[in-house]
Amino acid sequence: MKEKSYVSADEIRSDFSAAMSAMYREEVPAYGTLMSLVAQVNAETLAADSHLRRRLEETDSLDRISEERHGAIRLGTPEELSMMRRVFAVMGMYPVGYYDLSTAGVPVHSTAFRPVGDAALKRNPFRVFTSLLRLDLIADATLREEAAQVLALRRIFTDRAVELVEKAEQDGGLNAADAAVFVREVLETFRWHDRAIVSADMYKRLHDAHRLIADVVSFKGPHINHLTPRTLDIDKVQALMPEEGIAPKAVVEGPPTRKCAILLRQTSFKALEEPVSFIGDSGEWKAGSHTARFGEIEQRGIALTPKGRALYDRLLSDTRAIARPAADGSNAAEYEAALAKVFEAFPDDWHEIRKQGLGYFNYSLTELGRATGITGDTGIEALVESGHVQFDPIVYEDFLPVSAAGIFQSNLGDDAAQEFVASPNQVMFERDLGAGVLDEFAHYAGIEKASIEECLGAAGMAVAAE
Ligand code: OOG
Numbered sequence: 001m002k003e004k005s006y007v008s009a010d011e012i013r014s015d016f017s018a019a020m021s022a023m024y025r026e027e028v029p030a031y032g033t034l035m036s037l038v039a040q041v042n043a044e045t046l047a048a049d050s051h052l053r054r055r056l057e058e059t060d061s062l063d064r065i066s067e068e069r070h071g072a073i074r075l076g077t078p079e080e081l082s083m084m085r086r087v088f089a090v091m092g093m094y095p096v097g098y099y100d101l102s103t104a105g106v107p108v109h110s111t112a113f114r115p116v117g118d119a120a121l122k123r124n125p126f127r128v129f130t131s132l133l134r135l136d137l138i139a140d141a142t143l144r145e146e147a148a149q150v151l152a153l154r155r156i157f158t159d160r161a162v163e164l165v166e167k168a169e170q171d172g173g174l175n176a177a178d179a180a181v182f183v184r185e186v187l188e189t190f191r192w193h194d195r196a197i198v199s200a201d202m203y204k205r206l207h208d209a210h211r212l213i214a215d216v217v218s219f220k221g222p223h224i225n226h227l228t229p230r231t232l233d234i235d236k237v238q239a240l241m242p243e244e245g246i247a248p249k250a251v252v253e254g255p256p257t258r259k260c261a262i263l264l265r266q267t268s269f270k271a272l273e274e275p276v277s278f279i280g281d282s283g284e285w286k287a288g289s290h291t292a293r294f295g296e297i298e299q300r301g302i303a304l305t306p307k308g309r310a311l312y313d314r315l316l317s318d319t320r321a322i323a324r325p326a327a328d329g330s331n332a333a334e335y336e337a338a339l340a341k342v343f344e345a346f347p348d349d350w351h352e353i354r355k356q357g358l359g360y361f362n363y364s365l366t367e368l369g370r371a372t373g374i375t376g377d378t379g380i381e382a383l384v385e386s387g388h389v390q391f392d393p394i395v396y397e398d399f400l401p402v403s404a405a406g407i408f409q410s411n412l413g414d415d416a417a418q419e420f421v422a423s424p425n426q427v428m429f430e431r432d433l434g435a436g437v438l439d440e441f442a443h444y445a446g447i448e449k450a451s452i453e454e455c456l457g458a459a460g461m462a463v464a465a466e
Pocket residue numbers: 071072073074129131225266296399400403404405407408
């Protein structure tokens with residue numbers, strides 16, 4: 001049984017997210033600039049759109065937005081991944097979804113650790129996109145072996161962090177003092193280290209094989225490589241970024257600008273070239289540089305059903321058949337025009353999206369529904385029709401593989417495009433993780449279903465949801 005003195009996982013997650021944000025802000029000042037810009041644009045958007053403000057307030061989603069962010073890390077070994085899963089579990093974060101990025105020329109596969117369940121998400125939706133390096137995709141066997149040896153020797157978690165994870169698992173939670181130490185100790189794993197654990201020569205060979213391999217293998221730990229605040233108007237932030245001295249990538253990833261936001265739109269600025277030092281021949285440090293950390297912003301829209309997602313995937317691939325965004329941004333206008341045109345086929349009206357079963361919605365009683373009560377043997381559709389029940393889009397909490405690949409690519413540099421044979425391997429990933437990843441669609445469907453049942457229950461009806 002849980003003792004009262006245990007701190008909730010939600011609270012530990014919130015504290016950790018805040019600590020990570022403070023650390024990254026200090027390490028990468030442009031992140032702080034981006035945060036201020038996003039806060040300003042969000043405030044303006046809400047001031048100009050009272051309907052949006054009211055819906056966010058009434059669905060308890062307004063508070064979470066100013067605190068909302070995701071980060072990303074890249075791990076080197078199965079042991080690191082499975083320990084990371086246990087660390088995140090203490091914070092109420094679970095692996096959702098499987099993303100294969102080998103198709104996009106990036107030798108990793110990934111999941112996102114995030115809270116699951118409506119209440120936890122409302123409290124703090126902190127997520128971490130977590131990739132595992134796939135040494136099996138490296139052609140050079142000698143280099144593969146050397147990289148594996150370096151990775152096998154490093155310890156990315158402090159002893160105290162591991163102890164506290166074990167304690168939390170055994171006791172079913174952490175008290176306030178332990179939780180505070182846990183946050184501080186786990187933060188160490190995400191810290192930037194400017195001293196590499198390899199020589200300049202080895203770094204170069206890893207880098208020549210793939211930039212990402214050098215990033216994962218050469219350092220003491222999986223430094224957080226970006227933290228992404230959530231904006232309510234990504235086009236506006238993208239347009240304002242240059243004024244703040246930040247150059248965004250040429251195109252926004254994901255769907256085009258729309259009235260009804262769907263899924264996820266993201267944009268980033270290029271990774272910084274930062275001074276690091278490598279192990280020299282006789283123990284001295286040798287100066288060099290490494291490029292890994294960047295900034296990103298995102299706007300989140302409605303979670304799509306499998307039918308909606310299939311339509312999205314088809315339209316995105318149709319767009320990319322017309323124009324594929326070039327890394328140097330030279331065809332950005334052409335790509336954006338094609339994207340807007342092709343996506344005209346995706347309804348841009350909440351009623352239509354709902355009617356066609358393309359998105360997930362959260363149902364609640366309207367003022368009328370609350371005032372008059374509901375009688376009779378009516379289903380949810382009739383209640384919507386009669387104005388007793390309203391619906392709000394459920395926010396998409398996950399990621400998109402094509403967008404993620406675009407974000408990776410823009411940070412790997414234009415010369416990094418590389419071909420790998422597409423080889424998704426969810427079975428191997430889950431074995432390394434030590435657990436299955438959750439299915440995002442089932443999760444959204446569950447939230448929608450619960451909201452319908454609550455409406456029908458509130459109406460005192462035993463009618464099953466249609
Ligand atoms: C992760 C890139 C993917 C996103 O938001 O899609 C990502 C990485 O660069 O490690 O963060």
